[in-house]
Amino acid sequence: MILNDLILLKEKQQAARKKIVLRCCMAAGCMSSDSKGVKERLEKAVADAGLQQEVEVRGVGCMKLCCEGPLVAADPQGALYVRVTAENAPSIVAALNGGRASAGQTDPQAPFFAQQFSIVLANSGVVDPERIESYIAADGYQALHEVLHEMTPKEVVETMVKCGLRGRGGAGFPTGLKWGTVAKSSGTRKYVICNADEGDPGAFMDRSVLESDPHSVLEGMAIAAYAVGADQGFIYVRAEYPLAISRLQVAIKQAKQMGLLGAGIFESPFNFNVDLRIGAGAFVCGEETALMASVEGKRGTPRPRPPFPAESGLFGCPTLLNNVETFANVPTIYRKGADWFAAIGTEKSKGTKVFALAGKIKNTGLLEVPMGTPLRKIVEEMGGGAPDGGAIKAVQTGGPSGGCIPAQHLDTPVDYESLGRLGSIMGSGGMIVMDDSTNMVEIARFFMEFCMDESCGKCIPCRAGTVQMHHLLNKIASRQATPRDLKKLEELCDLVRNTSLCGLGQTAPNPTLSTLRFFRNEYDALLQPDPHGPDRTGHAHKHELATK
């Protein structure tokens, strides 16, 4: 394929566009509410009404407001139907000619939609994820062509450094720096890996991106591979996401057929292949060294760094590892320029971030906002606040590695540094809202149980520490603990945090520490008085041991 073919294909797609498009959400959330049946009925209703020439029924990716699914949107009328059933389908088609639809509607200009700023999700809910032509019609693969024919790998890395993108997997490492390190590493073979092992419970951004716009991730990976000099890529995706896996398989096959993956892409000397690796349910595999062990078919246990993957990673070769959302940002950055991207967001955190809003909140779903947006705006204005008039108590970000941000800190802008100062992390983007009925000690215990189960067992602080911390939290929750136990818990948190081998152990105490910091009264209320009196100095404890 050459550029002319690409442009021709794009124009052909745009010319073939019918007057009216009914977009029907075909992401996993809506599929579980029978959106497939809705789509079939819509197609039948269009055929029955003899409107095939004017109306296209298109299966698209996530339309963001997951709690109201299945969603159907009618363009250009701008109607957005919610909780559509197959029975509603004929009336939706009738409504195109001025009838009344029996399905409920929501305002597509509501703050939840209007306040979003889409880069990663720009194609989500618009293009058909199972047709590469649909992605090409939305300017897809243009950035790859431009990069391959008009830029040297060095310039590609420089652009990435200039745009200021930081890793969206959680840690926020500057992407350009990572690319530069891998590009400089010497090695006959290099690899690019996409981390789609979205293990944080409560996060579903990566799943949605893969289901809604898989080609943007493939294009991003290809650009990265060109920049660092790799010819083989892997996408490590969770087995729990069967739909994402099948969409990726379709996307890879289509891209290969069109010559956009494989040998001699766009008639340049650049070769790039992508293979899928299916995870098997281990949270620790989100850690980069553990993930690479898993790609090699081994137990997913992390190893000490250095050497960093950029120097010695998969099969001992220099490896570039980025998250799904990071790669999905890449094509747009090269299409619109580094300056355009760098103008969005805050000084240190550029661009946008996708969040998966869930929990005790009115509007659950996906939202993408510029970095630095205050949490209050996301939760109260866009999310609609707690349902049934409850009050928001805390927002949990970063999953089992993050923390709970209490309601009084809701005005915090969302960026890497501000969340870090509150003892939480940006994480991959899961945002769980808790209302006043949520018991924070229970939440700390829930996350500790998770970390205990998911600890790989390689290093002792994490393997044994999480068990002991879980035991202490159990004791506190069942009202059997004394202030001494709480002190012990805090000491253990500190120890596990500072001595564990990988990120799992180092961050496992975070939910406990942050709930202790902001909701200590809930812990105190559960404590029993110490039978030996207050233990300020530890003397009482020593005395107890001596008498035993």
Next chain:
Amino acid sequence: MNACVAKPQKKRIQAVLAHASGDKRFKILEAHMKKHQYRQDALIEVLHKAQELFGYLEDDLLLFVSVKLKLPPSRVYGVATFYHFFQLKPQGEHACVVCMGTACYVKGADKIIDAITAQHKVRPGETSADNRLSLLTARCIGACGIAPAVVYDGTVTPRATPESALEQINQWMKK
């Protein structure tokens, strides 16, 4: 590898291979390994396929994989036990997977589990005595927008309640 294997195990491997030659599923599995050129780093892919074909990974099956990929049995067993997705015991006729991700948890997924455990005497991760129901928990199936989510025999169901879960299971039990 066979040279350093103790005698009783050698016998067992021969028995496994003899048994495998009469079962079509082993042929499909071997074709899958061939597709991956018997590469040792394809172990997880091979185990996925094995579980898909056999439902669970019994010891002899793991031994078969280890012989074919020329890996020590300890390595295959180590990988199979490391990942939650691989089942080493037979599963019940029906599987009910309750998502225990954070969003589902704060919306009451634990109450769904408690209700099923109380009525059907089966704890998470176990299969009922009559082998009809397996109750499993998932870490997060990424369906947080429709929490709490329950997967009945592979079908994701949104906004579940203890009542709706018990009703579905009772329907299975009636058949």
